Amino acid sequence: MFLAKTIVNILVFQNIFAHGNLLLYSSRKVEIPALESIQRDDLQFYLEKNKLDKPKLVTFNYETLNENVLNAFKSKYSCYVPNANINFENATVLLGNADQDKITIKRSLLPFQHDENVVIVLSPLKRRPKRAINISTELPTTVPKYTTADTTTGNVPTGPVLFGASFKDVQTMIYSSKPPLLYIDSTSLSLGNPKSSSIDSRDSYVRLIVTIQVNDGPEKVVLRFRFPWLNGYWSLTSVDVEKDTKTYNLSILNDVNAPRRFSYHCGGETVFKNEEAKLILYEIQAQPDAQDNKFSDAYNCVPFTTIPIWSGLFVTFILIIGLIIGLDALGSIKTMDKFDNYKTKQLSITVAE
Structure with a gap:
């Protein structure tokens, strides 16, 4: 042995x-x-x-x-x-x-x-070539290097970005009003429109896979957005970011969900994050089951009970309480109805001549 x-x-x-x-x-x-x-x-x-x-x-x-x-x-x-x-x-x-x-x-x-x-x-086991590492005891005096990822030019991508792909007659789309930012390995990447995209459709989830070329070179970034289905609702829960043969699983910090056949829209930033990387999308609109290459009616991230609505409800509640108190006060008034009852002894007044 x-x-x-x-x-x-x-x-x-x-x-x-x-x-x-x-x-x-x-x-x-x-x-x-x-x-x-x-x-x-x-x-x-x-x-x-x-x-x-x-x-x-x-x-x-x-x-x-x-x-x-x-x-x-x-x-x-x-x-x-x-x-x-x-x-x-x-x-x-x-x-x-x-x-x-x-x-x-x-x-x-x-x-x-x-x-x-x-x-x-x-x-x-696959051996990888070692990377040169510069070790310094000085504090950094410059901001991290800003690189770009665009499919057409080496310039910083501008304008809105649409990630989308089709499967049969259904499209999965994610729209950002300006190029998403990916923070990873002490650098920031501005992501342009994808070079290629595809859909992995299952019964329990849909996954949108987009490949973005970096600086017109061999380097690329792959994003895999995951849309699970649950009880007639879809949600956007996470994205897998693959860069330099390393994969980062980023969880979303916001709640992005909507019923089937509806899209989701939200102003501001939508953030995917873990301890090593962060992906930011701006004023997004997303839908895993769009048709005719356009978004359906949108569920907005603004809550129904906004501050103006709460203020209106509060004022209405006070007025209703005042109305109830007034009606109760009117009902408590007692009138002199003694002489109106014919069954009681009538009042007689003796007048001396």
């Missing part, structure tokens, strides 16, 4: 971006389309579709994988994913030594030994 050997095993963790093939092992049979580009939410969708409720992903990153290591997963179902674009956090690195890798795998799976919904992900 390999456990009888004395091996000093140090678990190494790193964040990896899986761009290519993956090998999955799970307690249930999982079927994933071979020709589809799989994102993180796609993987979650197919796992839950195959009755793996809230699966826990245990990721291993390897450069070389010994066949004896794979024997540890003989009792599980395997699934090969040829085209994946997923960012995994805290992946365990396998160092290529069969005995040591077996111990590493056993230790990593030990906390999940009683969990049936564990999915083991094996991702090949």
Whole structure:
């Protein structure tokens, strides 16, 4: 047994971006389309579709994988994913030594030994060239570099921007009154109109995918806006930003939702944000199920009970209270009706002659 050997095993963790093939092992049979580009939410969708409720992903990153290591997963179902674009956090690195890798795998799976919904992900390690880093102890004296992303010229894009794509007779569109701003890696990108766009339509959500070229060069930014459906309403909840093979999941800070066949409009800024990046859209109008290349009637973000409405209701309430008090006062007035009742003794007045 390999456990009888004395091996000093140090678990190494790193964040990896899986761009290519993956090998999955799970307690249930999982079927994933071979020709589809799989994102993180796609993987979650197919796992839950195959009755793996809230699966826990245990990721291993390897450069070389010994066949004896794979024997540890003989009792599980395997699934090969040829085209994946997923960012995994805290992946365990396998160092290529069969005995040591077996111990590493056993230790990593030990906390999940009683969990049936564990999915083991094996991702090949891809070396990237190291970037030069300038280290300085001085405080920065300049603002971050401002770069542009436009599909036609190298100038800063101006004017409104429309992200949109069609699927059959339905269009998914997002409008911004001026170019969106993306803050990432200590730089700000002004995003122009997309070079290409597409729709990923599912029963539970619609995803708008736009690709924006940066400075007419090979660099590009990919935005994936997610529109979930729930009880006849749609909402815009998040956007996945892919830049330099790294993906950032940004959550929206505003509530953007509307009924089916209605669009949503809001002045001001709509912000998507996490700890590493931020995306700002201006005076947006959005709809995942538009038709004839135009937005439907809009739900506005201005609440129904604005300050003028509250003021009017308050004044009306005071007037109604005054009217009720006045009517009650009128009803409490008592009149001299004693001589109007014929059943009572009549008043007689004696007059002396």
